[in-house]
Amino acid sequence: MNKNFLEHYMKTKPETDEQKYIFLVDNQDLAFSLIGAGFLTVALLPAEDGYHSLESFAAYMEEIAYAGTYQMDYCYVTACYGKKYNDFLEQMLHKNFLTVRQGWYLFKEKKYLQKLEHMQEIKSLLGDYIKRFERRPDDTPDLNRFHRFNEQGKRIGVFDMEIVDHLIQTVPFFMLGSTPYIYEQGCYHEDRNGIRLKSQIQRLIFRDCIKATTIQGIYNLLISQPQVQKRFSDLNNQPSYWVNFQNGYFDVMEWKMIEHDTKYLMINQIPFSFYPEQAESALEGGAHICKYWCGIKKVDSLFSRIS
Secondary structure (H helix, E strand, O other): OHHHHHHHHHOOOOOOOHHHEEEEEOOHHHHHHHHHOOOEEEEEOOOOOOOEOHHHHHHHHHHOOOOOOOHHHOEEEEOOOOHHHHHHHHHHHHHOOOEEEEOOOOOOOOHHHHOHHHHHHHHHHHHHHHHHHHOOOOOOOOHHHHEEEOOOOOEEEEOHHHHHHHHHHHOOEEEEOOEEEEEEOOEEEEOHHHHHHHHHHHHOOOHHHOOHHHHHHHHHHHHOOHHHEEOHHHOOOOOOOEEEEOOEEEEOOOOEEEOOOOOOOOOOOEOOOOOHHHHHHHHHHOHHHHHHHHHHHHHHHHHHHHO
């Protein structure tokens, strides 16, 4: 069954943001619940007729690469219960230059979502997850959802974890040790003392509920979540032949620009814009510029020989 679903996805161009995301899970009941909630899902089950295993899924994805499908139009979310599954999928998808996002924490300790009666919670959970990456500038949350009210409708406090979940879903950032890094224009920048993250927290709280202790408490809870923790080995996970400029990633091998994406945890960026189509005319600008472009072309030549 799931094999047919995947084949259909690969032959169908996604029309909406939600249709771009394929959730990869390792539980049949969870897959049924996600499909019932309206999300594209592939269950990876060993020795099950009609389903892909990890190995057969990888073989199929490599088989259809560059074969006229819509494979590269999708974003693949690794949301398996098993860490081994998620690690294998991430490595395989990155190897094939497909868009992949981590979703292992979505269903952690939430196995009750395998039951169809929790479909509404699934819609909310995955809808918010997708909005984190597909948000629009005019997406303004209802602040009431982040506050507690008494029976008379008066605000009496703040839902700390609701704010934490919202920020994880909507603000691209990560923690490296005790230091937060937050995304801006193609690069993650150090957020010294968490000033910018605390500002994001403050914006979600009504003025009469804002207290320094409240903001600090929510911040401490936010940065302690396991899914925001990264290691040095996780950083700069873009292809090695990309150069990060202010206006996008320059692919040295293809000699073209690629749009920025928050999934590439780059903490370094050349502080200028680069336009490949103007390279030849730029050579007329002087000896230093000429020397620079010659260096770029040597790198291009080197990668061509390696490939």
